[in-house]
Amino acid sequence: MSMDLSVPETWRVKGALYRLEAARCKACGRIHYPPMPACPYCGSRDLERVTLPSEGVLESYTVVYAVPEGSRHKAPVLLGLVRLGRVRVVAEITDADPSELRTGMEVEAVLRRIRSDREAGIIRYGVMFRPKLKGGSRGG
């Protein structure tokens, strides 16, 4: 089924979605993701781009069964609230069985396919998180 994924949109978001680009506020020091024109905490526009760490901690997670059209084959979708340093990110969790997820567990970023548009051929990739590999025992 065509998802009508936008080519320019997919291109525009590559910094945030591929590289975890965020913005640090030079006024209050807070970091926010995705980067916006002004700091959502203090309103300052004096910002600089930073890249978030690729390893973090799972603060919460959910197993989504009410999966949107175009991605039903992925059901259930694992979703995590991941703390990367001082920032929280909401992103999909991959390479994990729901039963092994625990709050507080260490996770690491990997680039994965989020969705594809069969007719137009667009494939959208983005950062997902997987349980942190210990000693490289799992395939990536």
Added chain:
Amino acid sequence: MEVYITGVGLTKVGRHFDLGLRELAARAALEALDSARVDKVDAVIVSSTLSYREAGQFDLAGHLAGALGLKGAQTFAVEAGDASGLAAVEAACSLIRAGSAGRVLVVGVDKLTDYVSSRVYRDLQRLYEAEVQALYDIGHAGVAGLLARLYMERFGVSRDTLSYWPAMDHSHAKHNPYAMLPFAIDPAAVPKALKVAEPLTLLDSFPLGDGAAALVLESEPHGDARAKVVLATSAAGYPSFTMNEDPLAPESVGEVAARLREVTGIAPVDVDVIELGDTFTSIGLILAESLGLSEPGRAAVDAMEGRFTLGGDGPVVNPSGGLKARGHPVGATGVYMVGELALQVSGEYPGLKVDGARRGLAVIASGDGSSAHLVLVEGVA
């Protein structure tokens, strides 16, 4: 300048396969005009969130004014996600208080059943930040599921205790002729229902339904006024639930509660009846606690102990059945709430009636929690 609610029109929330978007909206609008005993208005404000994606109609307010024979009216559309209906009421009050219009028809309408639910979930997930976050398959319930687990773990509240919140909504809805799901549920059934976003199930989630509600707001009471709007306000631009320092205490909701205190000298807990935008159980608990109706971690326990129902020691919360059981036709919901509260404070409410209610409060946070909307109505008798 005072703003009076002179007309209320409510349709039953449900699957209106026989009615198009405009017909459904017109049904509520005509009922509101008739109940106000007027047939002309200065302005029409339409509140609809999903309609342009679901029904494909631009300039819905203009088309609706035409369908209702309201020649010459100013028309506007207001969209503020889950809170659109309250934003529309706020806009109408602003027009009236500024002297730009003497009589405004507010119509909230959305249809969520014309397409399969998975398509509607795709559209609903755009209530979250849509440039990055909603590019993932988070669905309409993903963030609410994340917040539910955070809530349970932080406060040591069990899944079984959470279930008393939707059970409260349903026990109220069984009296409401406009509710989509007018029946009681056993709290023990909630965890066993179809999973939506663990730990939340279908019985923690608003049903997909169609609905329309309408109000006539006027600067003059002309003898038929049900209520007046004391305060209609909103606060946007705060960090979302997940970006906020404490995801379970959105600053936006704290801000509108503070404004209520500043303007009226009362706190949410002082009103008689409250309608909350509890899209999901976790959101209902967060709203109740952020408004100070319960101590942090206590809202589900308070619901279990009957604090928010008739005879409890708190305000009656969601006598309509809330979003869980009255339903949440997204853009219409805030208009339902204000209409229901107007009927509560005028003693005309056809459902679970809060006897002697004088003040009614409606609060909705946007889907990601970054903004909050609040309307306070008061009886005029």
